[in-house]
Amino acid sequence: MSANVKSKLGVNAYKVDPESHIVINHDVCKTQCQLKFCAWVCPARVYTLEADGLIHIEHDGCLECGTCVIACRSDALTWRYPKAGQGVQYRFG
Amino acid sequence: MSDKVDVVVIGAGLAGLAAAYHLADAGIETIVVERGDFPGSKNVTGGRLYLHPVRPFFPSDFWNDAPFERAVVKEKLTVLADRASASLEFSSDKFRDEPRHSFTVLRAKFDQWLADQASAKGALIISKNKVDDLIYDGGRVVGVKATDSELLCDCVVVADGALSFLAEKAKMRAARAPRDYAVGVKEIIELPARTIEDRFGVGAGEGAAQLFFGAITAGMLGGGFLYTNRESISLGMVVSIEALAHHEPHIETPELMETLKARAEIAPLIDGGNLVEYSAHVIPEGGIRALPQLVGDGILLAGDAAGLGLNMGITVRGMDFALASGALAARAIKDALSHPERNAVESKEGAQSQDSPLPAASLAAYTQSLRDCFVLKDLQTFAAMPNVLDNARMYTKYPEAIVNILEKMFWIGREPKDKLSATVLREAVKGFGNLDAVRDVVGMLRV
Amino acid sequence: MDIIVCLKQVPDLQQIRIKRETREPVLEGAPFVFGAFEKNALEAAVRLKEKHGGKVIALALGTPKLKENILEALAMGADEAVLLTEPAFAGGGAVGTANALAAAIRKIGKFDLILMGEGSADNYSGQIIARVAELLDLPQITYVRELQMTNNRIHATRDLEDVLEIVEADLPVVVSATSELNTPRLPPLTAILRASKKPIAIWSPSDLSLAKEQVGASVAAVKTLSNLAPEQERKQILFEGDVDKAADELVKALQKEGAV
Structure with a gap:
């Protein structure tokens, strides 16, 4: 599944900002969030719940939909749009 | 000295560009700030644009050169059970009459064209720039902050899309509730024009639209969509974020797309096609109940940022609302700027008044004009829609019931068949003869 | 000190996709940008101006969409722009482009330094600097990674991969920039707003007294037979x-x- 999403994201045009526009406060995420919605609602599978209970982020595939920030019910997630001219650039939309 | 313009529009989507087009047309100095590489590069639609509602807001020849994909002449609704489906296809010569009823669109191309129209009227469109915050003076919005610079203005049009971080910063809307938003995922699948016309039985330049309900969302509020473009198909799924978050067992959003594509009803339609883009976007679906405050001192919201989207089940709208709200925002700003009282004040302060945001009261005509036209009227009329659609039976039980009836009708087995009337009646009672169904029908009658 | 910076409008390479069946690049819809090296050249020009005074003229070749693209150059610090957007200029290859640029530079007349990128972002033939220098009978300094001006002389460090060569020359001179020269600035919103009020001239071949035979597809010395991934x-x-x-x-x- 994961490989499949990756290959789909591979057809998109991205201008990747090395600095992530998504930041997780792992202390809050680990202690206050039992739900971890982000691990499955994200269409780009940006978030992965690792064995150590931490959410791992791969921001460079982000489609900038914001589903995660709507679904997340804790204050663990800081999600901004990438910097101007960065991130996904839709050629069809 | 600070730089100042009349109006700053945030976001080069349909609402922002429609506003900019009309503002510039009225001679108002307008700047559109877009965070993407070009207008449209961050924008996604399903998509189809219903043109009739917005025709009154633009010159009659305005759409002649628009880069539409195909004029939709065929509407198809497919109800999916686990292993069967039933479709209703509707076609009418009314869809072929000029001016056309609706068109499929791809936003990267369409929004660039609309931006060119706004530029031609004199609006300055600045891409690759992001507004990070608003500038306030005593609670009134007086400008915008972008990377390394501040720009003052009389009014800010916030058209930054469904997430609208700026409406949030301006405290004009409540925290986003998962029940008020759906996530849409879409694949663009490239196919030759002729193949598309053959598969969907449409003429050159004509297209089809198809919506899918039922088993594909596993009981979650949502559905699938398919729109034919010139040389590609837009295929996607829309699901309530609330439903997705709480569904047991968990379903990963990308899997929904795979479920859809694997269906026997869909696979042959996209066979041999190349995936050329995979996109996702959220859609405001809270309806009139989730409407934010639309106007403040020196600021107004338009398009998705104002929550102007309407899922009526068989039709899904948003782009027409965006275009109309942008045009109405421009009209309200133009009237407020040219109001005699304001000009009296301005001339006293000198022609180049440095901080004179339009007071909310002078922009109130915007909200009223949205109420007076289809935008808020339709949202009001279909206020119960989100509740009606948010019902697992709609996506599981009823599709099964419908295909059961049809299967009994069409299936010839070894056993002698019952009378058709008896079969239909028995299956209908099984599927719909219960209190829940009666309640659901009554609910539907309210919309 | 007056500096002319030559800019070529190219499709954003990061936005171009390849059609799978035909292996053709799809240029339709790709936004136009200036090449990275040309932005280095422009940044160098603006820095020299900021230190020594004078003005920077952006001289750009491309489609009518240049009127929008050029705002970026003006916002970065160019004072005025000359655009060559007539379709007659298009497809001229290195010969036609150099003819057009040299004629435009002659028409501008007053300059001390001409800056350009070491190669264009799309073709990267790297011929324009030599051709323009020759047409204008000026010295050229290529592959420049450091650039200073003292007492009206240009001091430049040339990047020859395994050798750094330090040279100097009297003005006027033609210089080509590499990416090591600087980091181009990102113009803020207000700079772009102000840029929209700077003077932009659009010149046609006849404005430059150029005959049809000197620009456009007919002069292209190299013919592209195919362009496939x-x-x-x-x-x-x-x-x-x-x-x-x-x-x-x-x-x-x-x-x-x-x-x-």
Whole structure:
């Protein structure tokens, strides 16, 4: 599944900002969030719940939909749009 | 000295560009700030644009050169059970009459064209720039902050899309509730024009639209969509974020797309096609109940940022609302700027008044004009829609019931068949003869 | 000190996709930008101006969309712009482009320094600097990674891969920039707003007293026969299951292919 999403994201045009526009406060995420919605609602599978209970982020595939920030019910997630001219650039939309 | 313009529009989507087009047309100095590489590069639609509602807001020849994909002449609704489906296809010569009823669109191309129209009227469109915050003076919005610079203005049009971080910063809307938003995922699948016309039985330049309900969302509020473009198909799924978050067992959003594509009803339609883009976007679906405050001192919201989207089940709208709200925002700003009282004040302060945001009261005509036209009227009329659609039976039980009836009708087995009337009646009672169904029908009658 | 910076409008390479069946690049819809080296040249020009005074003129060749693109150059600090957007200029290759630029530079008349990128972002023929310098009978300094001006002389460090060569020359001179020269600034919103009020001239071949035979497709010395992405064949083998086992299998497969 994961490989499949990756290959789909591979057809998109991205201008990747090395600095992530998504930041997780792992202390809050680990202690206050039992739900971890982000691990499955994200269409780009940006978030992965690792064995150590931490959410791992791969921001460079982000489609900038914001589903995660709507679904997340804790204050663990800081999600901004990438910097101007960065991130996904839709050629069809 | 600070730089100042009349109006700053945030976001080069349909609402922002429609506003900019009309503002510039009225001679108002307008700047559109877009965070993407070009207008449209961050924008996604399903998509189809219903043109009739917005025709009154633009010159009659305005759409002649628009880069539409195909004029939709065929509407198809497919109800999916686990292993069967039933479709209703509707076609009418009314869809072929000029001016056309609706068109499929791809936003990267369409929004660039609309931006060119706004530029031609004199609006300055600045891409690759992001507004990070608003500038306030005593609670009134007086400008915008972008990377390394501040720009003052009389009014800010916030058209930054469904997430609208700026409406949030301006405290004009409540925290986003998962029940008020759906996530849409879409694949663009490239196919030759002729193949598309053959598969969907449409003429050159004509297209089809198809919506899918039922088993594909596993009981979650949502559905699938398919729109034919010139040389590609837009295929996607829309699901309530609330439903997705709480569904047991968990379903990963990308899997929904795979479920859809694997269906026997869909696979042959996209066979041999190349995936050329995979996109996702959220859609405001809270309806009139989730409407934010639309106007403040020196600021107004338009398009998705104002929550102007309407899922009526068989039709899904948003782009027409965006275009109309942008045009109405421009009209309200133009009237407020040219109001005699304001000009009296301005001339006293000198022609180049440095901080004179339009007071909310002078922009109130915007909200009223949205109420007076289809935008808020339709949202009001279909206020119960989100509740009606948010019902697992709609996506599981009823599709099964419908295909059961049809299967009994069409299936010839070894056993002698019952009378058709008896079969239909028995299956209908099984599927719909219960209190829940009666309640659901009554609910539907309210919309 | 007056500086002319030559800019070429090119499609944003990051936005171009390759059509799978035909291997053709799809340019339709791709936004236009200036090449990275040209932005280095412009940044260098603006820095020299900021230090020594004078003005920077952006001289750009491209489609009518240049009127929008040029705002970026003006916002970065160019004072005025000259655009060559007539379709008659298009497709001229290195010969036609150099003829057009040299004629425009002659028409501008007053200049001390001409800056350009070491190569364009799309064709990267790297010929324009030599051709323009020759047409204008000026000295040229190529592949410049450091640039200073003292007492009206240009001091430049040339990047020759394994050698750095330091040279100097009297003005006027033509200089080409490499990416090491500087980091181009990102113009803020207000700079772009102000840029929209700076003077922009659009010149046609006749404005430059150029005959039809000197620009455009007819003078292109090199004809492009085909422009396709290289053929790619993927094995599409997926090793699944236990990671250690899969890794072993992968290594074996790579050895069999002679890749490792």
